[in-house]
Amino acid sequence: MTDPNCIFCKIVSGAIPSRKVYEDENCYAFMDIAPFEKGHTLVVPKHHARFLTDLTEATLTQLIMTTQKVAAYILKTMPCDGFNILQNNGECALQTIPHVHFHIIPRWNNKGLQWHSTKAYDSEEEMVEIHKRIIINE
Amino acid sequence: MTDPNCIFCKIVSGAIPSRKVYEDENCYAFMDIAPFEKGHTLVVPKHHARFLTDLTEATLTQLIMTTQKVAAYILKTMPCDGFNILQNNGECALQTIPHVHFHIIPRWNNKGLQWHSTKAYDSEEEMVEIHKRIIINE
Numbered sequence: 579m580t581d582p583n584c585i586f587c588k589i590v591s592g593a594i595p596s597r598k599v600y601e602d603e604n605c606y607a608f609m610d611i612a613p614f615e616k617g618h619t620l621v622v623p624k625h626h627a628r629f630l631t632d633l634t635e636a637t638l639t640q641l642i643m644t645t646q647k648v649a650a651y652i653l654k655t656m657p658c659d660g661f662n663i664l665q666n667n668g669e670c671a672l673q674t675i676p677h678v679h680f681h682i683i684p685r686w687n688n689k690g691l692q693w694h695s696t697k698a699y700d701s702e703e704e705m706v707e708i709h710k711r712i713i714i715n716e
Numbered sequence: 717m718t719d720p721n722c723i724f725c726k727i728v729s730g731a732i733p734s735r736k737v738y739e740d741e742n743c744y745a746f747m748d749i750a751p752f753e754k755g756h757t758l759v760v761p762k763h764h765a766r767f768l769t770d771l772t773e774a775t776l777t778q779l780i781m782t783t784q785k786v787a788a789y790i791l792k793t794m795p796c797d798g799f800n801i802l803q804n805n806g807e808c809a810l811q812t813i814p815h816v817h818f819h820i821i822p823r824w825n826n827k828g829l830q831w832h833s834t835k836a837y838d839s840e841e842e843m844v845e846i847h848k849r850i851i852i853n854e
């Protein structure tokens with residue numbers, strides 16, 4: 579199921595462009611346009627749902643497996659020292675787009691943690707270069 | 717596999733006491749002792765691993781399904797308006813215990829978000845009362 583008014587459903591369908599990192603039958607991963615850090619990536623199910631608790635077992639399982647795969651690749655290719663997985667449910671929890679999504683936020687030793695959007699990339703060129711590094715070409 | 721020096725492995729085995737919220741064959745959920753909010757609960761796999769990316773498909777699938785189940789119950793019984801799922805990998809990402817865990821952090825409309833430990837409960841009695849509310853008795 580998709581929601582014709584949902585921004586993430588439009589990204590999945592290609593109606594809104596995105597910097598795709600990975601795609602499989604059930605999920606789509608792309609660079610966050612309001613990144614907390616370099617390499618910040620979102621993973622969404624293609625099926626539209628608002629809360630984590632709204633997902634079927636099959637969709638949730640596919641989503642976490644894809645999130646793990648993308649996180650492992652980012653860890654290796656950025657590379658980074660660790661990462662946060664964040665998933666917000668409800669406006670009260672800072673969910674801005676009402677379509678389930680996992681944030682993968684790369685982190686580095688000896689660097690403070692930002693929990694909000696920053697000017698993470700020094701330039702458009704750097705963003706493009708990092709996109710090339712973390713995109714999964716299979 | 718368990719790690720004899722790991723605090724969460726000791727909590728799972730009962731060697732260290734905890735306020736258990738739920739337990740099944742593969743996972744264990746308990747109230748966080750350094751809560752960001754009332755009802756803040758952790759879900760851990762019984763198998764010891766450090767990063768999300770270290771988990772097998774079976775363990776990861778069991779862990780996310782249990783996290784979903786506990787979150788749905790907290791959403792209903794607290795009740796709360798939404799929740800954050802947070803999972804930290806590495807000291808650089810504020811992982812304090814090197815055993816994979818998902819935070820479930822209840823959130824409410826018209827209330828600011830705390831991303832650190834607070835004196836979330838007004839009293840020991842309130843904590844005990846909330847524990848009774850969110851514990852899953854099957």
